[in-house]
Amino acid sequence: MSGVLYAIGQTPIVPLARLSPPGRMVYAKLEWHNPGGSVKDRPALYMLRTALEDGRLRPGGLVVEPTAGNTGIGLALVGRALGLEVVCVMPARFSPAKKALMEAYGATVVTTPAEGGMEAAIAKAREIAAVEGGFVPNQFRNPANVQAHYETTGPEFYRQLEGRIDAVVLGGGSMGTFTGVVRYLKERLPRLKAYLVQPEGSYLVGECGPHKVEGIGADSPETTALLDCALVDGVWKVTDREAHAMLQRLGREEGVLPGGSGAAAAVVALAVAAQLPEGARVATLFPDHAERYLVQGILGRFEEWKKP
Structure with missing residues (x-):
């Protein structure tokens, strides 16, 4: 296996200490530390x-x-x-x-x-x-997509947070991250709550339309084959405006700048944490960095942020 491939995984996790509700803590896994710059x-x-x-x-x-x-x-x-x-x-x-x-x-x-x-x-x-005569991995239906997160991302969450996780909040695009991570964690933490984040315009929240947040959202059932609905405790919709506002706060208050999908996950993770008892710990994941979306104006005013 090529040397660069050994650098995939083992990404850091950080507490969102300033934004987390009093007495609770949200932890974000920074997937842009993978060599290709994302969880994928x-x-x-x-x-x-x-x-x-x-x-x-x-x-x-x-x-x-x-x-x-x-x-x-x-x-x-x-x-x-x-x-x-x-x-x-x-x-x-x-x-x-x-x-x-x-x-x-x-x-x-x-x-x-x-x-x-x-x-x-x-x-x-x-x-x-x-x-x-090519091979189509088809991330939307390939069990290896789920297995990657079941064998790496899920165990990393569990180890890094010492098995103390009350809820996990993850965005869903191909649904591999959600299903793999949550399956692993719920096998070890039966009381864990898991929430799926979707942007406005996703059919999973009863809508169909464009959105500025990239990388998550479902256009149709064709792209959700890997989602194990039995693992889902709730689906949360985040608007583009909510994600954009959270991105600004993450940069200025926490010193992290995820892409729109990570900002959307943070919106929900912080809301979930606020509803949990004191001492609760919520895990989330930032799939990539905002630098990947500078051309679309993601760091400017909301009106300047272009839809893909």
């Missing part, structure tokens, strides 16, 4: 390594994946480190910075019309793979 390095490694081991992917073969960005970056990094060719298919509405990073890591990027959402990207990826 974890499933990228697991999906490709598993496929190579079971023969679905040949050494030097072609990987084709529909992605909103971070998974593509992870696959490009991991794929090239493993000697594979990588093609990423992404809706045009997502971050141009992510597209540039995929290409910098050696991937070929194909864009699909923004209005088609992830469904159009999935269809295009399948088409390319059928013509070129």
Whole structure:
């Protein structure tokens, strides 16, 4: 395994000491410390390594994946480190910075019309793979996505917080992080409460429309196959404006600047903590850094923050 792949995982966790409600504490895991800059390095490694081991992917073969960005970056990094060719298919509405990073890591990027959402990207990826003979990891249905978090992210949370977690709050895009982390933790902490964060416009909160927060949200059931609903104690909607306001506070008061999905998770984690008894500890995860969204104006005024 290539040297850079050993740097995936074991990311730090920090208390949000200033923003947490009195007598409670929210802890955030900073996933931008992975070499590809996001939590998606974890499933990228697991999906490709598993496929190579079971023969679905040949050494030097072609990987084709529909992605909103971070998974593509992870696959490009991991794929090239493993000697594979990588093609990423992404809706045009997502971050141009992510597209540039995929290409910098050696991937070929194909864009699909923004209005088609992830469904159009999935269809295009399948088409390319059928013509070129490529392997489609399909993060939205690949059990290795869940397994990556069950075997790494979940145990890290448990160890870093010494098994003392009352609630976990996680955003959901492919749903691999949520299902893997929560399954691991609930097996050891039966009283744990787990809350799924969704942006405005997600069908999981009864809506359908665009949103500025990237990386989480569900366009349709096609993208939620990995979600184990039995693990969900509640689904919370966060508006773009709420996420943006929280991002400003996180930077100025805590010295951390996650992307919009991390800021949305913080909104819910702090709200959940406020409802729990004194002494409660809430865990959350910041998937990536705000630097990835500077082109969209995420750090400016809300009106300047562009929708993907």
